[in-house]
Amino acid sequence: xxxxxxxxxxxxxxxxxxxxxxxxxxxxxxxxxxxxxxxxxxxxxxxxxxxxxxxxxxxxxxxxxxxxxxxxxxxxxxxxxxxxxxxxxxxxxxxxxxxxxxxxxxxxxxxxxxxxxxxxxxxxxxxxxxxxxxxxxxxxxxxxxxxxxxxxxxxxxxxxxxxxxxxxxxxxxxxxxxxxxxxxxxxxxxxxxxxxxxxxxxxxxxxxxxxxxxxxxxxxxxxxxxxxxxxxxxxxxxxxxxxxxxxxxxxxxxxxxxxxxxxxxxxxxxxxxxxxxxxxxxxxxxxxxxxxxxxxxxxxxxxxxxxxxxxxxxxxxxxxxxxxx
Numbered sequence: 596x597x598x599x600x601x602x603x604x605x606x607x608x609x610x611x612x613x614x615x616x617x618x619x620x621x622x623x624x625x626x627x628x629x630x631x632x633x634x635x636x637x638x639x640x641x642x643x644x645x646x647x648x649x650x651x652x653x654x655x656x657x658x659x660x661x662x663x664x665x666x667x668x669x670x671x672x673x674x675x676x677x678x679x680x681x682x683x684x685x686x687x688x689x690x691x692x693x694x695x696x697x698x699x700x701x702x703x704x705x706x707x708x709x710x711x712x713x714x715x716x717x718x719x720x721x722x723x724x725x726x727x728x729x730x731x732x733x734x735x736x737x738x739x740x741x742x743x744x745x746x747x748x749x750x751x752x753x754x755x756x757x758x759x760x761x762x763x764x765x766x767x768x769x770x771x772x773x774x775x776x777x778x779x780x781x782x783x784x785x786x787x788x789x790x791x792x793x794x795x796x797x798x799x800x801x802x803x804x805x806x807x808x809x810x811x812x813x814x815x816x817x818x819x820x821x822x823x824x825x826x827x828x829x830x831x832x833x834x835x836x837x838x839x840x841x842x843x844x845x846x847x848x849x850x851x852x853x854x855x856x857x858x859x860x861x862x863x864x865x866x867x868x869x870x871x872x873x874x875x876x877x878x879x880x881x882x883x884x885x886x887x888x889x890x891x892x893x894x895x896x897x898x899x900x901x902x903x904x905x906x907x908x909x910x911x912x913x914x915x916x917x918x919x920x
Contacts, residue, residue, distance in 0.1 A: 652658050675703070681710060847879060861895070
């Protein structure tokens, strides 16, 4: 019986560590850890996964659970508000299961302390009520995976107890192209090969963004009753998503336009954009700085680089051309 073809793009993800694309160092570390676990008949060593969002940390947690033929218990860090939530999570895990805490830096510090103590003692203590006594309940032998974009939001003792330190980086255009091609093959989608590197170039080094744009192209294609994704569908998808040839959205382009008049401090830019300064610094500026479009001077004023001015000019010319058309 042939394997059923996935219909959703999220279901086209690889299920084996050796089928993962990119993150070579992470893949090699985990492959060795899995082989050692199989040889010893133990759970895979616990790991801290650090890196930008959308680059495969959650995917890896699912792959490890599949490779171990075990259950995955997945929670967001901000849901572990107190001992009751933490205990419920740890007690549901069986031997060789995988416990995955995403956005682990959002776990309150007292709960982080309780977590690493539970790991040390392989047990949790449940209060018996008013008399102040407690009962020790042993924990199963499981793999703990912590994913974070801010490793220093985690207590040092908790970080130290993770036996693997897996550091993620952004993907190259070639890696994204290969990833997108494999996804379309698994889904059975037809497309012009020229479309894939164009999507990769606008994905900002992030698989999640690339897959989302691929899905948008497919949506445009099917809305027109067609089977093959073409460059025309890609252009229409970018128009609908309002992203330019670097993958910038409207807010990021507005940011660059503000700096066309000179250097400004963060609070001024945030005021013009109508956004909280913290949102601008942590979200809007991130890719602009990484891609070399803006820099900060000695007084923390933001200013365009030569690359930023070139891109802004190119975008203005393209917009003017569209208006004439």
